[in-house]
Amino acid sequence: MNSGTFTGLFLGALIGTVVGVGAYTFVYAKGSSYLTDNPAACANCHIMNDQYDGWVKSSHRAVATCNDCHTPDGFFGKYMTKMSNGFWHSYAFTTGDFHEPIEIKQHNRDITRQACRKCHQDIIEAIEGTHAEESTLSCLPCHGSVGHLTR
Amino acid sequence: MNIMERKQEARNPFYRVVELTDTTDSPDVWGKNFPLQYDGYIRTVDQVRTRYGGSEAIQRTPTNADPRSVVAQSRLEEDPRLKTMWAGYAFAQDFREERGHAFMLDDQTFTERQAVTTQPGTCMHCHASVYVPYKKLGGGDLIKGFEAMNQMPYTDARKLVTHPVACIDCHDPSTMQLRVTRPGFLEGIRALKASQGVKDYDVNAMASRQEMRAYVCGQCHVEYYFKGAEKRLTYPWSKGLKVENILEYYEEIQFRDWTHAETGAEALKAQHPEFEMWSQGIHARSGVACADCHMPYKRVGALKISDHHVRSPLLNINNACQTCHKWPEEELKERVETIQGRTFSLRNTAMDALVDLINDIKSARTAGKSDAQLAPARKYQRKAQFYLDFVEAENSTGFHAPQEATRILGESINFSRLGQVSLKK
Amino acid sequence: MNIMERKQEARNPFYRVVELTDTTDSPDVWGKNFPLQYDGYIRTVDQVRTRYGGSEAIQRTPTNADPRSVVAQSRLEEDPRLKTMWAGYAFAQDFREERGHAFMLDDQTFTERQAVTTQPGTCMHCHASVYVPYKKLGGGDLIKGFEAMNQMPYTDARKLVTHPVACIDCHDPSTMQLRVTRPGFLEGIRALKASQGVKDYDVNAMASRQEMRAYVCGQCHVEYYFKGAEKRLTYPWSKGLKVENILEYYEEIQFRDWTHAETGAEALKAQHPEFEMWSQGIHARSGVACADCHMPYKRVGALKISDHHVRSPLLNINNACQTCHKWPEEELKERVETIQGRTFSLRNTAMDALVDLINDIKSARTAGKSDAQLAPARKYQRKAQFYLDFVEAENSTGFHAPQEATRILGESINFSRLGQVSLKK
């Protein structure tokens, strides 16, 4: 947590000075929550409550946390994603300037699409068969609500 | 606004600055306790046009008879066939696109329809905040007051009301919970439930919260008629809500709204059956209420409140639709317009068919055919007119129940053309 | 089965026990590599009836002319009006409810329609595994083989095929990925895309995987006609997929399927436009393909596979619908039947209208009216017939595009009744 807050502060300050919203934002708005894996932390932002409440009721509550589905594999990718989301979402939250209901951006949607495969490679082996990366199925049309029944 | 305030909000939904009683009818007083809802409420004066809905602000020079400086566009000018369809009825005189709640009282008071007929006080039921006036008039008894006002001339009744629909018409001042205050709906829904085997249905005691989110709108957005000499406002639901059920109801009591000026047919006018049509659609079936789309939750800081700016959801797609449909706004708009486009094109086919029938009856009449000979054609006109009007007068241009709307239009076309055939026999 | 085995299965979903080449047409050989899919595939012999779909197994005593001991129920017996509608055309002789893929070759070979007309080899395109035979016949060239078989008499072509639609008709044997093997679709979709400004569309190179999950079905579940003396199988899509576009196409080339025996009208028969109708519906718009509902994934041990038992989704609601719609099975079934019920009732109104028109033209004819006098009525019959048939022949009873289906029926009713009126002039 501490190291998280620190890195958060550091990143926040860095970009903060550039866009004019200080590290204050990141810390106060608990953007550092992005750096933990505890779903409750995500809900530090009331704006994440719908997803959190949905997740608690979902089939995945016992098996997958937010970050399992919303960050890519590997330490580096994982923390870069957390930081950029952490900062930009804190920024958006503070300025209140974002589309509601929250729309997942393509970049994050792709991360989530891939996340399913981290755990379900086996069961989809047959249906994915020999398909090349670009023609793999998206699970979301049929299972988009497994994480949290938001829609 | 800074982060401090955002966090504050979450804890303080509202401050009770004034006491609200069952006789507090001015919305601005309620607004002191609920400024956010009030802000939305007063914005129903906005006029924005969508492809088939919303409304357009048309400037006019006020007169003594009609002091309004802005009205909505005339539907009669947009489609003159409506005049033929309603020939001899007040609607052929003046019929405009409906607009926001703020205008309901003025639009009713000053429509030219008032000039060509004398209306009863019954009209007030759906165009004014009548809850307090009804109770006053009834000496504390809502129904008595309702019955009394129904039998007054419109102009006298008009003097007893001041506000368009207001907070007290939908809310219990002590709990803020929704409640139905309109006798027309209280009795209409009871008759409907009885037909489904539910005895003595009391909507305020027995309806679920989600149902209430549609019922408060069903107080007014329904087909209706004035029953008997007492001009009692009645919703023709005792056989069901489908167009077939309602026509059967009117046939049984041999009701007619007017006699068609050009054909002599005893005709029926359908009026804004939004509640009836919605109830046939997939959204109603899925438990989606009027308020979900027309008063969606909107976030104000950390609070979620119901948007009291009641209007076309197409002007508010993100809150109205995207909570359930994760399609882009443009795509959702196109989906609606595709549905409305199909409805509108078949509605035009049906309109032409009806106008053809009316013209044929007219010429058959001038050619000296007897009433006996014209009887079948007139019966067909009556049916075709009611079915077509049931979709035409329904204000979603088919969206509330897409397939049902086109099914009804298909039957209407059949009636009109059969009427023409019957004359050629 | 224990966890060990499960894990086994998961790691190699299938064992390549045999080599599959581009000439391996027997499904049982493919089945050795893919037993799970094969098991589903062979179950298409099941006959179960749903409210409006599926099929019923009717026993019959085999004859030399028709050795089938089981057929599907006769649609002509279910609704004799169809005989009037198609009078003078082979369909008035024998028309049955369609059933599973396993029967496609026999049902085509032994339908009584074959007895009353001599059909070309073109028919084979959609009732047999023709990929290998086409290539053989064309000396390696699919299109050449297609053209050659089109011009053979049916009986000769029949000798060149052995299987109903098989694995190789939808799959590339080396990668198992989907591919379109049918010239009719290859050319049809190219014409359609061209009309949308996309040049030289090559479906196998340019379609997305999700599109392919519908296109492989669109190879056969479409409206079609035989073009010119070469009897080239053609999908009339160059103006679009809506009924208006397709009728316009046929009007332009002045095509007719047959001349109506009782009225002399030059009529058009619509055939199973599932692909066209689906493309007008909300599911297509939402990217939901045929395979999503008719071949949903099913779980087998530690794997999920596509259910190759292609059938009515109402016999498999849990896999076909419930991943996307969290409603109970009963509720989903009722939603479908509500849609189908509306379609069916308006279809009956449209059917009566058409039969009335046919009878009126008949009597006008016997009353000695000239062809010139009958011309307008016959034109209306042609249109009304095609529009009605476009919904009647579409096998989802409106589900694939509910509002579009009733819109089309509404227009059909208009044409039929206008035809009657035109005679009375």
Ligand SMILES: [Ca+2]
């Ligand atoms: Ca309006």
Ligand SMILES: [Ca+2]
């Ligand atoms: Ca069938």
